[in-house]
Amino acid sequence: PDKHQHPLNHREVARYSRQLILPEFGPEGQRKLSSTSVLIVGCGGLGCPAAIYLAAAGVGRLGLIDYDTVELNNLHRQILHTEGRVGVAKAVSIALSVKALNSHVELVPYEVVLTSQVALTIISKYDIVLDCTDNVATRYLLNDACVLGNKPLVSGSALRYEGQLTVYHHNGGPCFRCLHPKPPPPETVTNCSDGGVLGVVPGMIGCLQALEAIKLASGLGTPLSRKLLLFDALQGTFRTVKLRGGRSDCEVCGETPTITKLIDYEQFCGAAATDKEKGVQLL
Amino acid sequence: PDKHQHPLNHREVARYSRQLILPEFGPEGQRKLSSTSVLIVGCGGLGCPAAIYLAAAGVGRLGLIDYDTVELNNLHRQILHTEGRVGVAKAVSIALSVKALNSHVELVPYEVVLTSQVALTIISKYDIVLDCTDNVATRYLLNDACVLGNKPLVSGSALRYEGQLTVYHHNGGPCFRCLHPKPPPPETVTNCSDGGVLGVVPGMIGCLQALEAIKLASGLGTPLSRKLLLFDALQGTFRTVKLRGGRSDCEVCGETPTITKLIDYEQFCGAAATDKEKGVQLL
Amino acid sequence: MKVTLEFRGGAELLVNGVAQHPVDLDGCKWTVARLLTWIQDNLIQERPELFLQGDSVRPGILVLINDTDWELLGELDYELVENDNVLFISTLHGG
Amino acid sequence: MKVTLEFRGGAELLVNGVAQHPVDLDGCKWTVARLLTWIQDNLIQERPELFLQGDSVRPGILVLINDTDWELLGELDYELVENDNVLFISTLHGG
Ligand SMILES: [Zn+2]
Numbered sequence: 001p002d003k004h005q006h007p008l009n010h011r012e013v014a015r016y017s018r019q020l021i022l023p024e025f026g027p028e029g030q031r032k033l034s035s036t037s038v039l040i041v042g043c044g045g046l047g048c049p050a051a052i053y054l055a056a057a058g059v060g061r062l063g064l065i066d067y068d069t070v071e072l073n074n075l076h077r078q079i080l081h082t083e084g085r086v087g088v089a090k091a092v093s094i095a096l097s098v099k100a101l102n103s104h105v106e107l108v109p110y111e112v113v114l115t116s117q118v119a120l121t122i123i124s125k126y127d128i129v130l131d132c133t134d135n136v137a138t139r140y141l142l143n144d145a146c147v148l149g150n151k152p153l154v155s156g157s158a159l160r161y162e163g164q165l166t167v168y169h170h171n172g173g174p175c176f177r178c179l180h181p182k183p184p185p186p187e188t189v190t191n192c193s194d195g196g197v198l199g200v201v202p203g204m205i206g207c208l209q210a211l212e213a214i215k216l217a218s219g220l221g222t223p224l225s226r227k228l229l230l231f232d233a234l235q236g237t238f239r240t241v242k243l244r245g246g247r248s249d250c251e252v253c254g255e256t257p258t259i260t261k262l263i264d265y266e267q268f269c270g271a272a273a274t275d276k277e278k279g280v281q282l283l
Numbered sequence: 284p285d286k287h288q289h290p291l292n293h294r295e296v297a298r299y300s301r302q303l304i305l306p307e308f309g310p311e312g313q314r315k316l317s318s319t320s321v322l323i324v325g326c327g328g329l330g331c332p333a334a335i336y337l338a339a340a341g342v343g344r345l346g347l348i349d350y351d352t353v354e355l356n357n358l359h360r361q362i363l364h365t366e367g368r369v370g371v372a373k374a375v376s377i378a379l380s381v382k383a384l385n386s387h388v389e390l391v392p393y394e395v396v397l398t399s400q401v402a403l404t405i406i407s408k409y410d411i412v413l414d415c416t417d418n419v420a421t422r423y424l425l426n427d428a429c430v431l432g433n434k435p436l437v438s439g440s441a442l443r444y445e446g447q448l449t450v451y452h453h454n455g456g457p458c459f460r461c462l463h464p465k466p467p468p469p470e471t472v473t474n475c476s477d478g479g480v481l482g483v484v485p486g487m488i489g490c491l492q493a494l495e496a497i498k499l500a501s502g503l504g505t506p507l508s509r510k511l512l513l514f515d516a517l518q519g520t521f522r523t524v525k526l527r528g529g530r531s532d533c534e535v536c537g538e539t540p541t542i543t544k545l546i547d548y549e550q551f552c553g554a555a556a557t558d559k560e561k562g563v564q565l566l
Numbered sequence: 567m568k569v570t571l572e573f574r575g576g577a578e579l580l581v582n583g584v585a586q587h588p589v590d591l592d593g594c595k596w597t598v599a600r601l602l603t604w605i606q607d608n609l610i611q612e613r614p615e616l617f618l619q620g621d622s623v624r625p626g627i628l629v630l631i632n633d634t635d636w637e638l639l640g641e642l643d644y645e646l647v648e649n650d651n652v653l654f655i656s657t658l659h660g661g
Numbered sequence: 662m663k664v665t666l667e668f669r670g671g672a673e674l675l676v677n678g679v680a681q682h683p684v685d686l687d688g689c690k691w692t693v694a695r696l697l698t699w700i701q702d703n704l705i706q707e708r709p710e711l712f713l714q715g716d717s718v719r720p721g722i723l724v725l726i727n728d729t730d731w732e733l734l735g736e737l738d739y740e741l742v743e744n745d746n747v748l749f750i751s752t753l754h755g756g
């Protein structure tokens with residue numbers, strides 16, 4: 001029997017009534033969402049809003065990956081953590097907040113570093129992957145894993161007052177490597193520890209990642225594939241630019257790929273897979 | 284002594300380090316934010332994200348108005364409430380979630396209906412007001428109160444797959460009445476109970492309301508005054524349109540105002556100040 | 567004269583749920599006032615009073631011409647030019 | 662020929678922190694390749710290797726011409742026309 005066809009129970013009708021009455025969504029959209037699993041990689045500024053809005057909407061299963069623990073300096077933007085959970089694993093902390101809102105979502109926290117050894121195994125268990133990470137090496141790793149595992153990748157990023165969003169490897173659109181065959185020189189990459197970020201910027205982008213995942217899961221609307229959204233918080237402006245399609249000569253998603261298994265991404269990028277502070281004097 | 288001049292203490296430097304290193308924000312922006320009070324009217328789909336991001340960023344005092352209690356059907360979009368708090372006052376529920384994230388923000392929950400009797404007294408205690416309400420009568424009331432009390436009003440709204448955002452009564456820009464001298468016919472107004480809403484849409488707009496309030500408080504960037512942002516979640520598009528300035532013949536903010544104290548807004552609009560379900564059969 | 571009419575924020579429900587209407591108007595002198603009558607006669611399916619009231623749009627609908635408030639452009643007297651975009655947006659109140 | 666150059670996502674730090682640069686280029690035949698050299702000579706304050714690498718932009722910078730990926734328009738060979746907007750955007754990685 002089709003897993004989308006189960007009737008909604010009384011509890012689901014009561015809880016989701018405000019989205020069930022949306023004509024394009026309806027009970028069918030709700031069923032699709034509840035049979036969809038989403039993997040959130042990174043439980044920080046992007047992962048928090050993405051996780052809570054996906055759970056609120058009633059996604060079936062939510063995987064939450066982060067090797068890190070909550071620090072006080074996370075709390076200006078990572079809104080699902082709490083003062084009382086400083087020192088607790090971020091994946092566990094998000095799961096606690098999400099469970100309080102919706103106990104019917106299946107939550108799978110992973111307190112691991114996403115490495116080339118574990119990535120494909122974990123990703124294979126999910127339908128949609130969200131890149132909520134904070135460093136170049138993990139972004140290439142996740143991209144290649146999603147291409148090899150054939151999953152759409154909803155990629156968000158934020159720094160200072162700007163945010164970027166797109167959906168990779170979906171419906172003929174490009175993957176991250178199609179846009180960026182070579183990694184950036186390490187000295188040109190700024191992370192949130194060094195460059196700072198206004199907290200509500202990843203808030204916005206994380207909400208939009210949840211929205212894109214809901215659209216992919218339910219078939220609603222037009223996903224942001226082959227398009228890149230640029231958000232400028234200071235001006236309050238949004239700009240959508242048109243991207244190339246998938247490149248036939250892409251090393252991972254092209255016609256004759258040379259990357260057929262995951263490689264060493266820290267070596268490839270010349271940078272560590274972490275956004276940890278490097279002891280910079282801030283003030 | 285200027286209240287903006289107090290030095291940041293060690294805890295503040297540690298907690299807010301990622302926004303303190305933003306050159307345009309810095310310690311001065313943080314001090315301005317911590318000496319700013321923001322009133323959030325409506326603790327629902329817009330008020331939740333607005334409250335948590337303002338608190339995370341370190342606003343000084345947060346007023347939270349809502350007469351209503353948490354219901355199960357709120358939880359698909361009102362992400363600061365929990366299953367365990369169904370039946371609890373929404374203003375109190377938000378305060379509990381916000382306090383867990385940042386115990387240094389002063390929280391003032393008001394479990395009241397915003398009426399013409401209490402509005403001016405409450406608003407006079409705050410620097411910036413956020414309209415996170417859900418009905419036309421309260422929106423006119425709040426607009427007139429902000430004009431009479433001379434406070435900028437960050438107005439957000441959401442329905443189905445669309446959201447709207449602007450800042451009223453700021454820097455020569457229009458107030459709500461400049462745009463809408465007459466209320467809409469009641470039969471043309473749809474609320475979230477009747478029309479439904481995808482939860483992440485008020486999520487986005489509430490984040491943007493927090494952003495606009497942070498910009499107003501800290502003097503960063505360009506506020507969304509004389510402009511209206513239109514968000515379409517299905518297409519993933521944002522559009523900013525240019526609005527008129529304040530009208531010299533506006534009944535409340537014009538040169539010879541006829542509205543010099545608050546009136547009866549339910550009578551003016553021919554509609555109740557509530558978004559309660561009217562027993563509609565949903566499915 | 568080719569112009570695009572758009573209906574958003576719920577106003578699209580007055581025109582069969584379709585947001586974008588590219589239309590080709592006969593002749594060349596079209597004020598917004600004339601356009602409103604044309605829309606009422608040609609696009610509105612039912613309950614025209616939910617779109618027009620008197621000779622203007624009903625309270626609650628904003629009119630934007632090329633993304634600018636029509637109040638800055640002469641409102642009913644504005645004369646359309648080729649490729650203009652006229653957006654009718656119903657103000658939302660939910661939260 | 663008047664064109665607007667924009668630098669975003671951190672790329673503006675290479676050009677004095679200014680995002681928008683309206684410029685007036687001498688003559689009329691300007692490929693993007695020629696523009697890149699001009700930018701390096703006229704706008705980049707220091708460390709040009711953070712903008713150019715070989716004869717193209719360094720990895721991590723996307724080029725958008727009138728909001729369209731330059732890869733769809735011929736990349737270095739695209740010939741600019743009056744009022745073109747060329748956006749250099751550094752890809753963000755924070756979260
Ligand atoms: Zn590719």
Ligand SMILES: [Zn+2]
Pocket residue numbers: 457458459460461462529530533534535536537
């Ligand atoms: Zn006014």
